[in-house]
Amino acid sequence: MLHLHHLVTSRSSRIIWLLEELGVKYELVTHQRGANMRALDDLKAVHPLGKAPTIVDGDLTIVESATILRYIAERHGNGRFMPPAGSDARAKHDEWLDYAEGSLMMPLLMSLLGGLGGGGPSPVQQFAGPEVAKALDYVSAGISGPYLMGEELTLADMQMSYCVAVAEAGGFLAERPALAAYWQRLQATPGFKRTVEIGGPLVMPFRR
Numbered sequence: 001m002l003h004l005h006h007l008v009t010s011r012s013s014r015i016i017w018l019l020e021e022l023g024v025k026y027e028l029v030t031h032q033r034g035a036n037m038r039a040l041d042d043l044k045a046v047h048p049l050g051k052a053p054t055i056v057d058g059d060l061t062i063v064e065s066a067t068i069l070r071y072i073a074e075r076h077g078n079g080r081f082m083p084p085a086g087s088d089a090r091a092k093h094d095e096w097l098d099y100a101e102g103s104l105m106m107p108l109l110m111s112l113l114g115g116l117g118g119g120g121p122s123p124v125q126q127f128a129g130p131e132v133a134k135a136l137d138y139v140s141a142g143i144s145g146p147y148l149m150g151e152e153l154t155l156a157d158m159q160m161s162y163c164v165a166v167a168e169a170g171g172f173l174a175e176r177p178a179l180a181a182y183w184q185r186l187q188a189t190p191g192f193k194r195t196v197e198i199g200g201p202l203v204m205p206f207r208r
């Protein structure tokens with residue numbers, strides 16, 4: 001049976017969402033964070049990086065949310081929640097799927113964590129701030145219906161959900177009503193609600 005290694009308040013919620021939508025049987029293994037917010041050694045015993053999400057499916061152990069989402073949708077979901085391979089829509093979908101971690105998360109986290117000391121914008125925040133604004137505006141302008149890809153919920157939305165949750169925690173949605181409304185729609189879906197029931201909140205309250 002597929003095992004999903006889930007770290008509390010983390011990106012692994014994305015995978016719970018997909019598994020629940022597909023009705024795939026899986027075992028959830030929940031890991032706690034240490035005092036420094038890092039994963040504890042029990043996650044490193046599963047994969048040398050000690051990161052969540054990690055899945056173990058038979059002989060295969062893989063990390064990286066986007067890769068895991070694609071793998072599960074293809075292997076266990078008949079390609080559901082993705083536009084057909086080779087289509088323009090699929091290329092755009094995959095751009096969103098990869099953009100979330102490849103370009104958006106790094107400046108977002110730099111901006112958030114760079115401000116933890118207080119005392120005005122830190123050099124890290126000054127560096128990352130304009131990039132976050134550009135990236136979030138790009139996502140906001142790209143929402144092409146209720147969801148990123150239009151009428152249908154896709155893997156791209158599941159992937160983006162964590163980014164938008166972090167953006168909200170950082171106060172970045174206040175001046176982006178379209179992105180805030182998108183986040184409301186995601187949270188209102190039965191699949192997302194079930195995800196939170198099972199895995200808990202995506203992010204912990206953040207002190208700004």
Ligand SMILES: N[C@@H](CCC(=O)N[C@@H](CS)C(=O)NCC(=O)O)C(=O)O
Pocket residue numbers: 007009010011012037038039040050051052053063064065066101
């Ligand atoms: N790009 C990776 C990032 C994985 C990642 O950094 N996960 C965090 C949780 S949100 C983690 O495992 N943190 C624990 C640690 O770094 O010790 C993905 O999308 O899966």
